[in-house]
Structure formats: structure tokens, C-alpha cells
Amino acid sequence: MRIQIARNVLWLVLERGLQVVFGIASIGMIARAIGPEGFAAFQYAQSLVLIASSIALICGAEVVVPRLVADRAPAAQHRLLVHVFALREAAAIAGYLIVMAVVALTEKNDVIVLTAIIIGIPILFYEPFGTVRAWLQSRTDSRPGVVFGMVGLAFRVAAIGVLYLAGSRAAPAFAWVFAGEAMICASLLARYYRKRSPRVAVSIDVSLARRLLRDGAVFWVSLMLLLLAKRIDQLLLKPHISLFELGGYAASMQVLDNFMMLGSIVASSVAPMMVYAQPTLARARRNVLYVATGMLVAGIVGGAVLAFCAPWIIALIYGEHYEAAADLLRLSAMASGLVFLDAALTLLVVYLRKPRWLVEKWFLVLSTMIVVDLIAIPMFGARGAVYGYVAGNAVAVMAGVGFFIRSREPMAAAQQAA
Structure with missing residues (x-):
């Protein structure tokens, strides 16, 4: 098996x-x-x-x-x-x-x-x-x-x-x-x-349809908030900059999104054996710490390489007319460690089957991004949207750390019951 x-x-x-x-x-x-x-x-x-x-x-x-x-x-x-x-x-x-x-x-x-x-x-x-x-x-x-x-x-x-x-x-x-x-x-x-x-x-069967809707509502809301957080920046950015500048921003974020996807690939690869298969919460939490440490290091190193190679990467993928995207990619790459770390911390939430925690996290992330974007974009343009992206991922990590601390409560309750 x-x-x-x-x-x-x-x-x-x-x-x-x-x-x-x-x-x-x-x-x-x-x-x-x-x-x-x-x-x-x-x-x-x-x-x-x-x-x-x-x-x-x-x-x-x-x-x-x-x-x-x-x-x-x-x-x-x-x-x-x-x-x-x-x-x-x-x-x-x-x-x-x-x-x-x-x-x-x-x-x-x-x-x-x-x-x-x-x-x-x-x-x-x-x-x-x-x-x-x-x-x-x-x-x-x-x-x-x-x-x-x-x-x-x-x-x-x-x-x-x-x-x-x-x-x-x-x-x-x-x-x-x-x-x-x-x-x-x-x-x-x-x-x-x-x-x-x-x-x-x-x-x-109307009753079956109703049960499916009810049971899936929390996951549904969390996914909607996640996708909103991923793309709200471009919607807020468009009225404040030219399409030419928006094209450069979109190019930089496209590269960044593909790099960040590596974090979810790594997390989904190690999760079944390292986290989900663990018989106790204590072992799952310990392994999440190991995975989080490794992914944080990988994200920081990968982000540094991405920032250093940004001009060559943009030129290789997009050719001419996208030079401004290199500076934006270099700036946004500083969030790589945060994104990789968040992917690792999320594994514990999935292990505990706490979808409401994901709703809480993505609501906080989305709210942070909107607030920072509304303040920073009129002042800094595309760089303001990058600041919102970094701030949102920082909040995601803080929420993940908070969930990790909260997960001690069921473990302590189980120890007292024993």
C-alpha cells in the first residue's frame, strides 16, 4: 500500500x-x-x-x-x-x-x-x-x-x-x-x-446536495480567500499605473509564482510520510518543525539565487521590453523564505483537519494585502504591490506559527486524559 x-x-x-x-x-x-x-x-x-x-x-x-x-x-x-x-x-x-x-x-x-x-x-x-x-x-x-x-x-x-x-x-x-x-x-x-x-x-437528492454544500463550505471559503489573495494585487494596481508597467509587474510575479510553486511541490511530496502518516500529534509537530526548517533555508537560498539572476531570467523568458520586471522580481524574491515556510506550517493544519484555521489565515492575509496595497500603491506604484505581497506572506507565517502554538492544546489535553 x-x-x-x-x-x-x-x-x-x-x-x-x-x-x-x-x-x-x-x-x-x-x-x-x-x-x-x-x-x-x-x-x-x-x-x-x-x-x-x-x-x-x-x-x-x-x-x-x-x-x-x-x-x-x-x-x-x-x-x-x-x-x-x-x-x-x-x-x-x-x-x-x-x-x-x-x-x-x-x-x-x-x-x-x-x-x-x-x-x-x-x-x-x-x-x-x-x-x-x-x-x-x-x-x-x-x-x-x-x-x-x-x-x-x-x-x-x-x-x-x-x-x-x-x-x-x-x-x-x-x-x-x-x-x-x-x-x-x-x-x-x-x-x-x-x-x-x-x-x-x-x-x-436535495438532502445529499445540501450536505455536500454544508460540509464543503469551510474549504470553499478558504480557497476563495486564497485565490483572492493571489490576484487582488493586479486588480488594485491597474488603475494607478500604465499597462506597460503592469505588464512588467505581471511578468515578475509570473516567474515568482512558478518558483513559489516549488514550495508546494516539496511540501506535498514530503507530507504523506513525514507528517500525515505519523501516529501521534507530538511526532507530527516535530516533523513539521524539521520540514519547516529545511524549507525556510531552501526558500532563502532559492530567493537569493532568484534575486541575483533576475535580469538574466527575465531576459531569457520574456526577451526585450521587460527590463523593469527584473527589479520587481529582485524585490519580491525576498518573500521566498516566507512562502516556503508557510507551505511547511500549513501541513500541520491539514494533519489536524482544521479548515477553519485556513479561513482565518487567508482572511488575515487578504486583509493585510488590501490595506498595504491601498496605502503603498498610490505612493510607490508597482513596488507598492510588492510590499503588499511581502506583508501578506509575513502575516501568513505569523498565523502559521500561531496555529503551531495552538496545536499544543489538544496534545496537552490528551496527556492530561492519559
Whole structure:
């Protein structure tokens, strides 16, 4: 069983690693093709879509997978998955309609409007059809989902490469690639599940849907707050600087996000054996300290290397016209240690199954970012948004340390009971 779990984790890590590599390659070609202003419009539209897509994160794997594991009967699992898919699809449609309404009412830039409408199409596919991924996860077999994801990533890089070599300069044209990738992945997942699912009719059970909504509400809120915290900076920054400057900021943060993803990859790789498999809270807390120490050092060293190499990295990925992004990347890289440390401290919250703690943390992070951005952006422009990013991650670490201290309470109670 341990070998199967380890193999499953390796497949997931492989997918995340390829997402980083392919993501950098594709975004670099887009940025070179459409220039800083076009790239700013593309990234701003993507930020709007990412925030709206959080609505479709209802009934997450944290709620679905345990239910699938508890009841292995194919008919019962199929019934559950149908309800989860219906809820996610309804939420996804609502999220997409919100995107269209927001850009129609608030945006005068036709490129942003059209790009947001097109790049918002994946909202309708990723999370609803991601229900199949939850089913695969419950079977400890993520390989098919990873393979389908690789197919989609390969399509994205190939299609963007063709558009780049063809000399395309239109952001909406590149947005269609992301829509096509989502449809390909969704169709492959649906086909795989259809071949293995029971052919039984499912009637809608309102009480089951209500329970799924209730049980997943806390995870849902925490994910929405997380995604808001990740992209609120660009929404607050756009009214205060030119699209050219926003393009440079978006370029620097894109590199930083891909580097920070390494922290979550490392954390998810070591978590099953180092933390989640520990029989006692004391051992889990001790191992979290080990992981946190190692990741803090890795984040600081990696951030220093990233800051030192910032001009070469920006030039390699984005080419000309993005020189300002190097200074912003050098400044924002100082938060690397904080992000890596936060990823490690979060493992204890997951171990304790305290989703409300995550809601508390991301609410504090989001509030801090908004306050700092509203004060610093008018004064410092793009650098002000970086200050907000650093401040938000500092608060995330402080919250994580606070949760670590709070976790001593159940351990002390258990010792007294013994």
C-alpha cells in the first residue's frame, strides 16, 4: 500500500513539475508575442477569471474523497459523483456569468473584455470534470489524470508555439489555446470515467446536495480567500499605473509564482510520510518543525539565487521590453523564505483537519494585502504591490506559527486524559 501511495504522489509531483516548466515556456512566448501592454491585458483578464473560478471550487476533494473511500460500491460512488458534478457545474456557470458581467460593466479595453470572456471558458470545464480526478484520487491512482493533464499541457505549448512562430500579436488568439486545453482534458476525463462507471440512472437528492454544500463550505471559503489573495494585487494596481508597467509587474510575479510553486511541490511530496502518516500529534509537530526548517533555508537560498539572476531570467523568458520586471522580481524574491515556510506550517493544519484555521489565515492575509496595497500603491506604484505581497506572506507565517502554538492544546489535553 505504501508503494502505491508513493507512486501516486510521484505522479502528482511529476504533473506539478511539468506545469511549472510548460507554464514558463508558454507564458514566455505569449509575453514576447504580444508585448508588455498586451501581456498586461492578458494577465489582468486571467486574474479576473482566476478569482471568479474560485466559485467553482465548491465540494472540494477534501469532502468528496473521504466519502468515496468510505463507500466503495460503484453505484453509490456514481450517485455521489453525479451530485458533485452538478453542483460544481452550476457554480462554474455562475462564476463565468460573473466574469462576463464584470468586464462588460467595468472595462473599456476591448482586448481585456474579449480575452476574459474567452479565457473564462475553462471555468466551465476544469472543476466540474475535476470530479473524475477526485474519484481517481480515492482509488489511489492519479496516473490517468496526470497523463490527461500532460496531453493538455503539450497541446498548450504546441499551439502557443505555432501562434508565436506565425507572428500572432492578438491576446484573444492565445486565450483560445487555454480554452482548448480545458476542453481536451475534460473530454479525456469524461471518456475515461464513462467506460468504467455503472450504467444506472441517478435522481437528484436535495438532502445529499445540501450536505455536500454544508460540509464543503469551510474549504470553499478558504480557497476563495486564497485565490483572492493571489490576484487582488493586479486588480488594485491597474488603475494607478500604465499597462506597460503592469505588464512588467505581471511578468515578475509570473516567474515568482512558478518558483513559489516549488514550495508546494516539496511540501506535498514530503507530507504523506513525514507528517500525515505519523501516529501521534507530538511526532507530527516535530516533523513539521524539521520540514519547516529545511524549507525556510531552501526558500532563502532559492530567493537569493532568484534575486541575483533576475535580469538574466527575465531576459531569457520574456526577451526585450521587460527590463523593469527584473527589479520587481529582485524585490519580491525576498518573500521566498516566507512562502516556503508557510507551505511547511500549513501541513500541520491539514494533519489536524482544521479548515477553519485556513479561513482565518487567508482572511488575515487578504486583509493585510488590501490595506498595504491601498496605502503603498498610490505612493510607490508597482513596488507598492510588492510590499503588499511581502506583508501578506509575513502575516501568513505569523498565523502559521500561531496555529503551531495552538496545536499544543489538544496534545496537552490528551496527556492530561492519559
